[in-house]
Amino acid sequence: METWDAIRARRDVRAFDSRPIAGDDLDRILEAGRRAPSALNRQPWDFVAVTEPERLRALSEASKGAGHVASSAATIAILGLVPEDDRQVRLVNFDLGQAVLSMMLAAADLGIGSGHSSVNDQTLPRRLLGYPEDRFCAHLLPLGYPADRPLVPLKRPDRRAFDDVVHRERW
Amino acid sequence: METWDAIRARRDVRAFDSRPIAGDDLDRILEAGRRAPSALNRQPWDFVAVTEPERLRALSEASKGAGHVASSAATIAILGLVPEDDRQVRLVNFDLGQAVLSMMLAAADLGIGSGHSSVNDQTLPRRLLGYPEDRFCAHLLPLGYPADRPLVPLKRPDRRAFDDVVHRERW
Numbered sequence: 001m002e003t004w005d006a007i008r009a010r011r012d013v014r015a016f017d018s019r020p021i022a023g024d025d026l027d028r029i030l031e032a033g034r035r036a037p038s039a040l041n042r043q044p045w046d047f048v049a050v051t052e053p054e055r056l057r058a059l060s061e062a063s064k065g066a067g068h069v070a071s072s073a074a075t076i077a078i079l080g081l082v083p084e085d086d087r088q089v090r091l092v093n094f095d096l097g098q099a100v101l102s103m104m105l106a107a108a109d110l111g112i113g114s115g116h117s118s119v120n121d122q123t124l125p126r127r128l129l130g131y132p133e134d135r136f137c138a139h140l141l142p143l144g145y146p147a148d149r150p151l152v153p154l155k156r157p158d159r160r161a162f163d164d165v166v167h168r169e170r171w
Numbered sequence: 172m173e174t175w176d177a178i179r180a181r182r183d184v185r186a187f188d189s190r191p192i193a194g195d196d197l198d199r200i201l202e203a204g205r206r207a208p209s210a211l212n213r214q215p216w217d218f219v220a221v222t223e224p225e226r227l228r229a230l231s232e233a234s235k236g237a238g239h240v241a242s243s244a245a246t247i248a249i250l251g252l253v254p255e256d257d258r259q260v261r262l263v264n265f266d267l268g269q270a271v272l273s274m275m276l277a278a279a280d281l282g283i284g285s286g287h288s289s290v291n292d293q294t295l296p297r298r299l300l301g302y303p304e305d306r307f308c309a310h311l312l313p314l315g316y317p318a319d320r321p322l323v324p325l326k327r328p329d330r331r332a333f334d335d336v337v338h339r340e341r342w
Contacts, residue, residue: 091264
């Protein structure tokens with residue numbers, strides 16, 4: 001898919017059909033995350049790709065917005081390095097956002113929908129995924145083919161108006 | 172450009188040639204940011220597109236990594252809503268990361284390079300750009316055609332190995 005089409009076709013998908021995601025496609029999505037930029041190229045992330053139905057079901061309890069993890073074909077847990085100070089909190093989360101958007105566009109390019117959900121309490125995800133104390137699970141990124149309709153460029157996305165968001169030369 | 176090519180062609184560009192960016196292209200890059208997802212669709216961002224050479228020169232003093240703003244064809248100042256609490260700090264910065272990556276890929280798709288730089292001290296950017304107290308400038312995103320060579324997919328990006336970053340089912 002053309003880049004501009006993928007950017008306009010990506011939308012929040014939280015209902016998936018039962019088609020699995022091919023291994024090569026999942027790896028391409030993960031590779032898109034690996035290639036994302038980060039402050040000082042620190043790459044403060046790890047990705048846990050979950051496809052086992054039982055583990056997906058258990059992981060869907062990790063936060064109240066993560067119910068659709070259970071019916072996803074795969075879910076990528078986005079782990080970040082626990083930040084050392086306030087500045088690192090900002091930078092690590094910014095970098096995780098870059099990695100996730102990169103993965104979502106790589107998925108959209110393949111016709112695969114995604115709808116991520118943030119995670120607060122680490123207890124359950126840490127128990128299920130076994131990541132060390134210096135990492136935290138920031139988001140879950142469920143993936144799958146949309147149950148409703150294929151991904152096509154959206155003409156009128158539900159967003160603030162362009163002229164409200166964009167300022168010229170100064171505010 | 173195909174999405175997968177744009178994802179692999181995006182790289183940190185900090186030296187630009189003197190070609191301007193067409194107005195439609197700059198607007199497309201901004202539109203890619205406007206379309207990014209955000210927590211609860213809050214869209215906690217504003218974008219100030221700067222193209223005046225004098226303002227770019229002045230803005231390049233905003234942080235020590237922003238020198239290349241001066242020679243950029245355009246720089247987008249990424250403003251965020253000042254977060255109310257620690258959770259919002261994480262979410263707002265994550266969302267800004269999503270918006271910026273979306274813009275960088277839209278730029279790469281057009282052959283336009285980008286190399287963003289984070290901003291701490293708000294004094295100078297606030298004076299130059301005039302944004303209100305409830306906004307902060309998180310990053311500057313300088314844009315321009317690369318001075319060295321066109322953007323093409325990178326075979327060996329400078330990143331941690333795939334198997335180091337990616338975990339299967341659990342850590």
